[in-house]
Amino acid sequence: MPALYIMIPAALLIVAIAIYIFFWAVDSGQYDDLDGPAHSVLFDDQDPNHLAAIDKAKSPEPPAAAKDPPHA
Template identity: 60%
Template sequence: MAALYILIPVAVVLVAVAIWVFFWAVDSGQFDDLDGPAHSILFDDDQPQKPSAAAPQNDPEDEPGKQKGE
């Protein structure tokens, strides 16, 4: 019975925090466009990605089946 004196206020506080977070998310626009990200995966990018200059170059000695020193 003594545990209820602790668990009930903790549960009420957690519910209050969850409600506050929900309303904060609605006010900050988190739920404004729910369909856009789902549809954007279906369309190609307009410009193809170029490989970056920091990308490692293929070393001819790193070919599969070839051991170092051959």
């Protein structure tokens, strides 16, 4: 029973700290843009217009018959 006299206030202190940290994160804007970081992973920072992919799509590839046949 004496352990409860220490455990209950310690648990309440931990809950109070967790609530404080949560409200601090909300007030500081941590949850403002939830989709931006997830989408930014998909795009290249060096080439924001993805010009390399556009150029490759526009350039005609030689037909499959024009390539050398595989050698055995």
